[in-house]
Structure formats: structure tokens, C-alpha cells
Amino acid sequence: MQANALEHLRGPMERALELGKANGASAMRITAHQGESQSIGFQAGRLKNADGSDGMGYSIHVVKDGRSGAASGNMPDMLENMVERALALTQFGAVSHFTEYPAPADSYASPKLYSPSVKNLSQEKQLADCQELVDFLKSKEDGLDIEAGAKVHESQSLLMTSGGFVGETHSGGWSISAGFQRTAGTDMLFSGAWRSGIQLNDLYDLDYLKQEMAFDLEYGSRTATIADGAYPVYIPPAWLGSFLRPISMGISGRSVFKGTSPLGDQLGKACFASNLTIVDDPHTDFRGESSGYDGAGIPTIRRNLVENGVLQHFLYDWDTAHMASQAPTGHDGCAPHTMLVKPGDTDSRAMLRSIDKGIYIRQLLGFGQGNLGNGDFSCNIALGYVIEKGEVVGRLKNAMAAGNILELLKGDIRFSSDVDPQTRQPYAILSGVNIVSRNA
């Protein structure tokens, strides 16, 4: 990718801002994005495809006479036409709660989102590494349906507001994954593992992927049952974020203001167990979720969203802040950048050993299909294990887990001292999750 692939749009974007202003826009924002990626895929245990993609796009937001309009496209010579279309839409009344974008702040954090180290990842290496993962699975067991894949990507974006803010980002990274399907009669086991990152560093770890899949190959071949009832569940770091979604949805300033958040009257209150602290961290280098500013040019801040069980903040983008008469917090869509749980003081393995009877969740199916905004979840345990006396005894099939997350997080919850380097989350135990299974 060229060092400044969007440079040719800078002039047209500046002129488009002028055009908007000349036609009565009191506020206007344009973002442009250019990205490219290359990927390879293995199917049925052999190399099957090599794909390349390359594309650009832009989006425009205008405010005129207190009303807003939006337009998007990917044809550079249509930019001015799309500004006119966005302006035309303002007649029909999407309400804007602000009339102008703010002037740029004095300073912004600038987390690194690109590392040249990714250039060292050649297609030959990706092919060899995928092949290694495939060969590992083949050596473990005959008859598995094996997949693997790897990808590198790079993108640039440019944001300009009528407040004079200009933000540029250059990002990129890699990912690698593998998985298998084991079929025996009508019984199927799916397992897979992946890693991704911006820097080519220790995260790129084939041994980790192998261990994860080997675990499921070993324990997935035995089945176990458990009587219907409420049990502690052991949640791996990759799934912890999903269990925090009722909180991230509930602290949206927009939901709070519109009355659809169950946390709307909980600010400053101890609404969760006292060992729950959740950090919003937009500033760590080489993390895809990091950013120094939001879409209006408001600086982002690292902060605790929940501290020792007490809800600390609702989140406001520029428009919602005006609607709710609150200060903007630097959150596009009123959503947090991260929801990192503060680790506890017990090692994850010791935590697992402490469970007398419970479930180790590896994969859930249909997690978001319930009334998650309310905290309710009810889903299939696609891959889960029964734990007895601290040991994984076998796979639990045809079972559902259900409960209310906002309630569960008030109760007995525990977090491990070790943190997964990919998600930066600890392992967790939630107590009192309802388990119903067909084979009990």
C-alpha cells in the first residue's frame, strides 16, 4: 500500500467541506477509508484459495438548520454529488442535537496501529505455517475435516470535520487460524483457534493454536452428563467480552437518555460484585480498538467504567452529549473502546480445580438471541465440558445455558490472575447459571 493512499482525496474532501458550508451546512464531517488485504485458505486439509481485496469508501455527515443527513459512496468523482444528496436529506428531519463540530483539542493520544514488522510475514511463511497446523491435526487423528487460513491487511483513513479537526490513521495486521470438524454418526465436534495482531510478535504462536485444538480433540471424545440445575460456569477469556455486553449496551448514553437501559438509574451505585472492575482503554499501542479521538474529534480517555462494582460512567458521542446535556466522552455510537476486566488473584488452573461440579464453556451458539439488553441470555452450549471435583470429565451435549447476566454479575464471580494476551481478559467463573440438557 502506498504511504499516503488517501492523499489524492485531501483536496476533494476540503472542497466538499467548502461546498457544504456554502450550501448552508453548519456542521459537516467526511471520513474516507482505503484498505487492502491478502489471504490464503486451506479446506479439507489442502490449500484451496488465495484472495486479494482492495477498496475504498467514504461517508459524509451534514447538519443544516438543526437537521442531519448522511451519504456514503466509493466513487471519488461522486463526492460532491453525495454532499448534495446528504444536504437534500436534511429537509426531511433527522434531528441533530448539535449545530457545529468542536475545534480540535490541544493534544491527542496517538496509539500506534501499524507496525512494519508485518511486512516480514511473507505469503510463503503463511503457507508453511498453515500447512504445519494442518499436518499437526492430521497427525493427531485420521478423518478430521481440517481448515486453516491466514491473512494480512493494511488500511488508511482520513477524517475531516468542519470544526477544523483532521485525523489520519494507518493500521494493519495479521491473523492466522485453524479448525477441524470431527464427525461420528450424527455427532459432530467443531473446534478451532485463532490469533491476530498488529505487530508480528509473540502473539503469532502456532503452539498455542495446537494446544487449544488438542484439548478439544482429547476431551471432546468423551461425553458426560449433568443433572438440570444451576451451576458455576468457567468462562475462557475469549467469551468474557460477550458476557459483558449487557453492560456495554447499558452504559450507552443514548440508551440511558431514551430510557431503554436497565442501568439508567445506577450511576455511582454498587450494581455489581465488588471484585468487578472494568477498564476502557483506547490508548495501548498495537491494539485494533485503540484510537486517540472519536468521529467528532473529541480526545479519548482511559478510564474505569466499573470500579469495585460501582458504575462510573455513561458514554456520550458528540450528538448524544448535546441531546442529554452531558459532556462528550469520546465514544462513537456511545460504545466503549474496550471492556477489560481487572484480573483477580488466583491462577486460572487453580480456579478450574476449585469447581466441585460445573461447566467449562468453550463455545456458545446463539448467545445474542435473547433479550441481551435486559441481561437475559439463553443459548446452546455448542462446545462445553462437565467439570467434576476440579477435573474436566467429558463433553456436555445438547445443553442450554441461561440466566440474567446483570444479576449473575452481582453474585459470586471470580477472575483469574493470568490474562490472555490476545483479548487481555482473565478467565472467569460465574455462579448460578441455569443448565438444561436433553441427556440428563
Next chain:
Amino acid sequence: MKERLLDALKNCDADYAEVRFEESDGSGFSYRGKELEQASTGCSCGGLVRACKNGGWSTSSFDSLDDLPEKVHQACRNAALVGHEKTCLAEAELPDDQVFTATLKRDFRGVSMEEKVKQLTAYNDILLHSTEGVESSAIRYTDTFRKVYFASTRGSYFMEERPRVTLFLQAFAKDGSRIQQAFESLSSATDYDVVLNHEQMAADVARRAVDLLNAPKCPGGRQTVILDPAFAGVFAHEAFGHLSEADFLYENPKMRDLMKIGRQMGAPELNIIDDGSLGSLIGTHAVDDEGTPTRRTELIRDGVLAGHLHSLETAGKMGEAPTGNARAISAGYPPIVRMTNTYIDAGPLSKEDLFAGVDDGIYAVSAFGGQTMMEMFTFSAAYGYRIRNGQICELLRDIVVTGNVFETLYSIDGIANDLCIHETAGGCGKNGQFPLPVTHGSPHIRIRNVVVGGEA
């Protein structure tokens, strides 16, 4: 356009290559609560070259047709690097210079923004004010008009216009910290006017959100469940339809054995069909995204597995006829095996007979969502009722059912005669391609011994 696309493929040395290019234009409006929150429009173009050489595939996406010759070259070169076997693609009757223009009863492109917004505002007033206790609302309206151009090295060419309009209405009710919601959605590929005259539907949505606040949770455990046509249609799609997609089968001997034609799947009354040529529904096209004509495919006939859904490659490798099920959500994505209009066919019973056979059970109505992982499925009803002594009793919330499709199809012990196919605003997701317009349908069906989530 035809010459331009075919020309670009001329010097291609792959065993097979195709170009799809798409121009798309659309608009959308959304309400959340009292305010119209978004008015947006979009206009874009782009495409994808896909090439196959020695069994290896490569795709290359692009925004501008100016880049096409280079992208064709790239895709052909990469496919050759990947492939190490014999290319095997089915022969199909291919379109030659076919143009499928959309015939819209009333074209949404001729309806003013003002009129669209006025209609949504009227619905929003009903959602917010027709029932005491409604806290907020959400409405989403979208219309898109896509023109898809296709050419392949087999010399085929087509252009198809693909219009779609969607409407989604939702109400939220709140009591203290408890929030419940209800919704309905609809979609059409033929007429703007399908979004009109739903005042009663909006009022019902508002009423149901409030009623659900006081509804008890569905009891967990193994239950007899009657699915309404909307929910049963999602079941047919999620639990069984995805398993019929031959890309999950063709290179996996164990899966092929499991899904072998002739396998007994359920009672003789059970028939499941996928039909991409049915009427002019949102899942209907003349040809699929490889140019294969769509058709009616019986997946289960009289309780026995009767067919699979195919792309050119899966049909070629399984030695079956292509079915016209290779579809992509947009021209930037490769076509993969997908469903179109999938339904359980009408059975012999009346709806009343079905209920009469249930002393204690659950009536699950309208789908909230669903997900599948081959033989495992899970999906949730938007709402439902307790059935006692064959009578529909109190409203229930949070109804989620799960199971193994093979066991569950066998557990269907009653199929009514009231087949109904639904066109909703959502779509199907697979391999990162979402939402693909599909429909699903069914009559009321009754299933014994289903696992229902919740407190036991």
C-alpha cells in the same frame, strides 16, 4: 458492459473465470424513540473476479472497472499458484446475453423522501402512543436498487436488477429495570406499497411489548412445542437447510455419508423444499451468481432425504445436477452455496387438530433469531404461549429451543395444512456474508420432547 466484461476475460488462462460487477443505490431512515435519528443515502459500485485453475481458486476485488484487466490477471495467476488437482465444475445451461429487469408494481425510487418519512412518522406515533407503558420505539426503513452484471469464460452473460425494500418496527416497554421488546418486519422485491397499511401491526407490536413485561419466562426442560409458520420456517432454514448446503458435504466423506440421498429423515408427511424460482420473492432470482438457472429442489420428500443445494463446484464433485444456489451478498464477495426460499410443505392436519393433541406444552410464535452449527441448532421465539388441554393460555417470554436436527426432525409428529411463506427484513449469514435475502415458510408444526432453555 457485456463486451467490456467478456473482453477482460479473453486472455485468461484459467480453467474457469468470472467477473461480477454491481452498481447499487439506496436510502434508509430510522427512528429511535420520538426522533427521526437517521436519514441516509448511499451509492457505490464494485466487483470481483474469481478464477479457478487446477482446482485452486482465487478472487480479486475492485472498485473501478478501470482496474479490471489487472485484477483478472491477478486472480488467474494466484489460482494457478494454489491449484494442484483437476478442476471439476458441473456443466449448466447458461444464460447468453440475458437481461432480467425488475418489474416493480410501485417503484420506491419514484416515492419522495417526504412521503417515506411521513409514513414512518405515522407508524412511530402508533408505536409510542397507542398503548400505555411503551417507553421507546425503533423503526428502520431501507430501499436498495442493485444492478448486477456477470460474465464468465464459458461465454455466458447476464444483467439482473435486484430491488429490495425493508421495514422493521419495534417497541420497548419498561417497568423499573425490566425492559421488554416486541417487533415485526417485512420486505419485498416487487412493490413499495408493501410497507403501507400496517397501522394494526404497529399497534400490536406496542401492545405485545407491554404485555411481555408481565409475562412469565418460559419454563426450561423437555417440552412439546407447536411452532407457528414464521418460527417453523426459521427452523427449516436453520436446523435443516444449512445442512443441505453441499459445500459442507462435498469434501467430507463422513458428512456425505450422513446426508446421503435416500436416508430416512422423519415422518412420511415431511417435505422440505428450496425454490429459487418461486414467484418473485426476495429469495428469488432467474439465475444464481454463477449464472446457473434457479429451480425447485426437493430436500426431503415423504420423509426421505432427496436433494442437496449446489454450486457448480459442489455439483461437479458430487456428480449431481447444479441447483442454482451459488449466491453472494454483493459483487464484492464470492458466490457460496446458499438457500433461497426454503419451506416445509403443507401437511394433512388442521391447525386445530395440532393443538388438540397437546395437554401441556408451548406455542412458540415468530422468530427472534437463530443459529446453527451443522447438526446443532438453537433459536428463539419472539414470544409464545403456554398450551393447556389444547387451549392457548398465558403469554410467555424468552422461549429458546435447541437440539440435534436429526433427532428433532424425527420428533415432528404433526404438520398442519396452513403453509405460509414470510419475507422479513433480516437475512441469512454464512462465512461472513450477511444479510443475504432469503425467505422461509412452513405450516404450523408440532414437535415432541424439545429442549427449551430457562429455569428447569
